Amino acid sequence: MEDQKTMKDIHLEERVVSDHAPRITARGVNVHYGENHALKDVDVDILSGTVTAFIGPSGCGKSTFLRCLNRMNDTVANARVTGQILLDGEDIYDKRVDPVQLRAKVGMVFQKPNPFPKSIYDNVAYGPKIHGLTRNKAELDGIVESCLRKAALWNEVKDRLTAPGTGLSGGQQQRLCIARAIATSPEVLLMDEPCSALDPIATAQVEELIDELRASFSVVIVTHSMQQAARVSQKTAFFHLGHLVEYGETGQIFTNPRDPRTESYITGRIG
Amino acid sequence: MAGAFGPPPFPFCRKLPLMTVLLLLSVILVIAGAGFFLGRGRALSRVSGNVRALHSLPGYYGWHAAIMTAMPALGILLVWLIAQPIVLERQVLPYLPADIVADSTERTLAMADVRRVAAGLDMAVSTGAMTEDEAGMIRTELTDVRSRLASVGVALGSDVKRETLQAAQAYRKSFGAAVLWRGIVVLAVALAGLALALRLTEPDFRARNRGEAVMLGVLITASSIAILTTVGIIWSMLSESLNFFSQYPASEFFFGLTWSPNFRGGSDLGFIPLLWGTMYISLVAMIVAVPLGLFTAIYLAEYASPRARAWIKPVIEIIAGIPTVVFGLFALVTVGPFLRDWFAEPFGFGNSGSSVMTAGLVIGILNIPFISSLADDIINSVPQSLRDGSYGLGATKSETVRQVILPAALPGIVGAVLLAASRAIGETMIVTMGAGAAAKLSLNPFDAMTTMTVKIVGQLTGDTDFNSPETLVAFALGITLFVITLGLNVFALWIVRKYREQYE
Secondary structure (H helix, E strand, O other): OHHHHHHOOOOOOOOOOOOOOEEEEEEEEEEEEOOEEEEEEEEEEEEOOOEEEEEOOOOOOHHHHHHHHOOHHHHOOOEEEEEEEEEOOEEOOOOOOOHHHHHHHEEEEOOOOOOOOOEHHHHHHHHHHHHOOOOOHHHHHHHHHHHHHHOOOHHHHOOOOOOEHHHOOHHHHHHHHHHHHHOOOOOEEEEEOOOOOOOHHHHHHHHHHHHHHOOOOEEEEEOOOHHHHHHHOOEEEEEEOOEEEEEEEHHHHHHOOOOHHHHHHHOOOOO | OHHHHOOOOHHHHOOOOOOOHHHHHHHHHHHHHHHHHHHHHHHHHHOOOOHHHOOOOHHHHHHHHHHHHHHHHHHHHHHHHHHHHHHHHHHHHHHOOHHHHHOHHHHHHHHHHHHHHHHHHHHHHHHOOOOHHHHHHOOOOOOOHHHHHHHOOOOOOOOOOHHHHHHHHHHHHHHHHHHHHHHHHHHHHHHHHHHHHHHHOOOOOOHHHHHHHHHHHHHHHHHHHHHHHHHHHHHHHHHHHHHHHHHOOHHHHHHOOOEEOOOOOOOEEOOHHHHHHHHHHHHHHHHHHHHHHHHHHHHHHHHOOHHHHHHHHHHHHHHHHOOHHHHHHHHHHHHHHHHHHHHHOOOOOOOOOOOHHHHHHHHHHHHHHHHHHHHHHHHHOOOHHHHHHHHHOOOOHHHHHHHHHHHHHHHHHHHHHHHHHHHHHHOOHHHHHHOOOOOOOOOOOOOOOOOHHHHHHHHHHOOOOOOOHHHHHHHHHHHHHHHHHHHHHHHHHHHHHHHOOOOO
16 A cells, blocks of 8 residues: 555665755855844755755754755845755846846745635635746636646645635645646746644645655655654755755665764754 | 813812822822832732742732822822712802703703802902902992902903802812812822721732733723724714714715805805815825836845845835925925926816816825835735745746735735725825815816815814814715725725734
8 A cells, every 4th residue: 555655754765866966056045134144055956857955043044045946035135145056057146136037946834834815726826827838718727737746735625625725724824825826837846834834644645745746846845753754755955954954865864874963953952 | 061161170179288289299199119028028028028928029918008008099089089079060050040941952051150259359369459258258239340350360251140150169269179078088098998908918929910901991992992982983973973963964965066165155165076186186196106116115125234224114114204284385485486387288188277287197196105104014025935935946036925925915915005095085184285176077187176175174273163064074974085095994904904914
């Protein structure tokens, strides 16, 4: 049964992704919020077809770094980002890059489900509509259906697509937000603690979904749950006090960490 | 009965002990203040200074004693003040002729006379022109009371009748007694309350919870006063309106197309032209105010830097602080002539400076800050997570505003707009000065028209018989206006409630 696999707490098969090409290359990234130096000299390669987990204690800079990858920090008034982040070889902080275009390629799912106060259909159709991805209603219907199917939500909502998205349960809302994010066919999907507001069953559904999404997107997930990182990711980065302490294969990070701080964190001594 | 509560009783009672209400009030407050310290001291002494053995903090026992002293006493005083004129009138009435007592208007007038003569006697006594005994004994048969009182500065319109003087003397006597007893009763109640409170002050007495209960009572009283006032307004409007409809057919009022009051009678009082004027002017006002106010709110909430916001918002809100009569002047001397010279006359819409357009524009400007500040609050309360969600999908700022924030804020905005509309409908001063006074059914926005509010003022301030339909129509207009704006407000609140998104 399929359940057998998902019920296991940690499964370490199919970890080897080192032959995948890097999608995002970050070098020497520093972030300041006013006087506060939130992120210090971070170098990371995000590989294609891979789920990368960012772990670390609260305030360690992992969400900050995630928000650098689609320039969401631009909307924070006093944030300053330096260093280089390349998406498919192109510097995303280059003046010629429109952050709005970039965010269509690097989608984002937030910690708290935030469906728009619109119908389920319109929530998913929002991205394709503003980016003009479809030529007619039929194509749009197709995108909405396929995204809702990918997000494992179609069967639950297909009869009430016109109902408001805010009326769904928490887990359904988060899957709706994932469907909404993948509807713009991004190359990279950023997830900022996507399961922290969900119950265990909804969490399992979302985790299963993340594993399936890996086939089409690079997924970067910030999580506080080390079990979750171990379950869904192939690569793991451990952040501490604004530094990227260790980055490597998930199996290696959890079974054989090189840095003593990583070991302390995953064994529960700091955090 | 309007005069029954009469002139304030202070001037009559200078010579009596414990007299003025003001003095009585201060005495009660002093006793209550003493009660505070007594209650607190007693609570502390019961536990010999060990505060932890008390159920409540010592201060609560003090407050309990103070409240027990003041509240019942003040309550009795209030009831007494309301009842006293009614009781006094009843005591004095037997002195007056029966035919006067039978007619309510005449009775009111006669009682006013009685009170005036009594006040004159008081004045005479207090200035020393008369002794207390003289004041109680003078007779119209022996003295010219009118000239006697005139000599101490109390002018009476006509000679004092015998029965009026007798009534006034009886009134003074009863009044003196009433004031004396009032003082005694009220102070006795205050002291009894204090004694009871002190007896209750034991370590396990829940003074704190008593305080809560009193606070709850205060809150309920405060809210019921507003409600009772509304009920009173409706009641008074309704009774006069019914009076109007008994003299003028309701169907002609509600469906009549002509408004031409004629103070000699035989008026046409159809309210349709006034309703049309009101609605037309409000429509123009809303066409001006809604987009401007909304755009202002969007700019302030979504685009303005904190520095820009810090000075733009107060400046806009200054508009809300300008008295509407000043806006009326602006309409009269600036906007009206400008519209007439540059739009109405060149385009052949007429030559009136007062017009629907003038009043509508100015009311619209008046309503901009109202809409903008309400909408600004509403837009700000849309959670940041929705903005992030939209930006995260690659939407621009204006796409986010149009497609996410405004739909989320829409119920609140609709509510704000409807509230603004009911303000526009109820506006009087600007319309009086800007739109003219001619009731007209016309589509031309540069015609002078008028509204219900203007006509309410006009009909009531006229120098006519109060009981004619021409005056009473103001009440019918008032209650109709009230129903319209009430309906709008209820509708606005209903929309806001029904469609409000529940964000945590």
